[in-house]
Structure formats: structure tokens, C-alpha cells
Amino acid sequence: MTDMRLNGILQKEINPSKLLGIKEGERLKLSTKGRYGLRAMIDLARYSGREPVTIGSIAARQNISERYLEQIVALLKKSGLVKSIRGASGGYVLAREMKEISVGDILRALEGSLEPVKCAAFDSEDGCMASGGCVTKYVWQRINESIARTVDEMDLEELVRESERLNPDGGYTNPMCSS
Numbered sequence: 183m184t185d186m187r188l189n190g191i192l193q194k195e196i197n198p199s200k201l202l203g204i205k206e207g208e209r210l211k212l213s214t215k216g217r218y219g220l221r222a223m224i225d226l227a228r229y230s231g232r233e234p235v236t237i238g239s240i241a242a243r244q245n246i247s248e249r250y251l252e253q254i255v256a257l258l259k260k261s262g263l264v265k266s267i268r269g270a271s272g273g274y275v276l277a278r279e280m281k282e283i284s285v286g287d288i289l290r291a292l293e294g295s296l297e298p299v300k301c302a303a304f305d306s307e308d309g310c311m312a313s314g315g316c317v318t319k320y321v322w323q324r325i326n327e328s329i330a331r332t333v334d335e336m337d338l339e340e341l342v343r344e345s346e347r348l349n350p351d352g353g354y355t356n357p358m359c360s361s
Contacts, residue, residue, distance in 0.1 A: 212293060219245050219254045219292040220285065220341075227263065227342045228352065229281045234266075234273030243352060254292065261291035280342055286333035296333065297326040 223246050229235045237255060241248040255274060258264045265277045276283065289296055298323040 190264060200299050212289065214250075215254055216289050218244070219258065220288055222246065222251060222254060222339060223258065223283070223338060224341050225277075225352075227276055227283075228336050228345060229274040230273075233271060236273040239273075257292055258288070261287075263291055264268070269270050271278065272334050276338075280339035281337050284334045284338040285338070285340040285341070286330065288338070289333055296329050297327060298329070305327045306336075 193278045222240050225244055226235050229239070237248055237251050241245070241251045244251075255264060259266060259274075262277050263283060264274045265274065266274055286296070299323040301319045
């Protein structure tokens with residue numbers, strides 16, 4: 183924490199990473215399931231407008247294992263974000279319009295809750311024994327709300343537009359990228 187002045191009053195600047203127990207140099211991370219799933223959904227949205235997209239074609243373009251991608255797509259299908267089309271020219275398509283699917287929808291389908299801190303003061307029926315005098319619960323609440331707001335404000339249509347702008351030929355462009 184560092185000191186700062188606000189309206190002439192000495193305040194402590196709070197570093198959320200330290201409060202969450204994240205050491206310097208570390209990051210709060212999503213699993214590969216969430217990262218690869220988001221890439222797969224962008225790919226699917228980009229290419230399924232013409233015809234259903236196969237897992238094999240997404241896997242090839244995105245450099246993701248087909249077996250792992252099958253598991254990811256099964257979760258996305260179970261969550262109602264994609265649907266399968268059977269037959270010789272079958273594959274997967276979006277279950278809703280791109281603009282109706284948020285990044286939050288996708289990540290929650292694959293990761294579950296995106297809250298880095300689960301505070302009993304807000305989430306438990308019994309509450310927290312210390313919640314009456316606990317100030318940090320407001321920090322956790324703001325961090326959780328900020329993450330939710332950020333991922334819910336971004337939709338798949340926006341990401342597809344950006345993908346098309348940055349990579350008009352499609353595919354996976356950076357083999358050094360871990361997302």
C-alpha cells in the first residue's frame with residue numbers, strides 16, 4: 183500500500199492484487215478452457231454465418247487440440263451458446279446472434295463464477311461472523327462487480343469485428359500467445 187492524499191486526508195492506496203494474495207509478477211488467471219473457448223467462439227462466430235463449422239476446422243485455425251476443443255464445445259452447447267447441426271455438412275453454429283452473447287456468458291459457461299474472491303458476507307445464507315465490522319468485503323465486492331461489468335459489456339460481435347480488422351485472413355496468428 184502507498185500513501186496518497188484525497189481532499190487533504192491521508193489515504194492508503196489499495197493494491198487489489200496484494201489483497202487477493204497475488205504475488206508480484208503473478209496474475210489472476212483464467213484456465214485454458216476459458217481462453218481457448220473464447221477463441222473458439224470468436225472463430226465459430228466468424229465462420230458459421232456461411233455454413234456450420236466443424237471442430238476440426240476451428241482446431242486447425244486456432245491451434246487447439248481437437249479432443250480438448252470437443253470438451254469445450256460440449257460445455258458451450260450445454261450452456262445454450264452453440265448448437266450442433268447433424269449430417270454430412272454438419273458442425274456447429276451459434277445458438278444466438280453474436281451481439282446477444284457476451285464474453286461473460288462464454289467465460290461463465292466454461293469457468294463457472296468469475297469472482298476471484300467469494301465473500302461469505304454477500305454469498306452465504308448465514309453470512310460471515312465478522313461482516314459487521316469487516317471493511318474488506320467492500321473491496322471484494324467492487325473487484326467482483328468490476329470484472330462482471332467488464333466481461334458483460336463486451337459482446338461476441340465486437341470481438342469478431344476486431345478479429346477481422348486485425349487478421350483479415352483468419353486463423354491463429356501468434357504461436358507465442360498463451361491465450
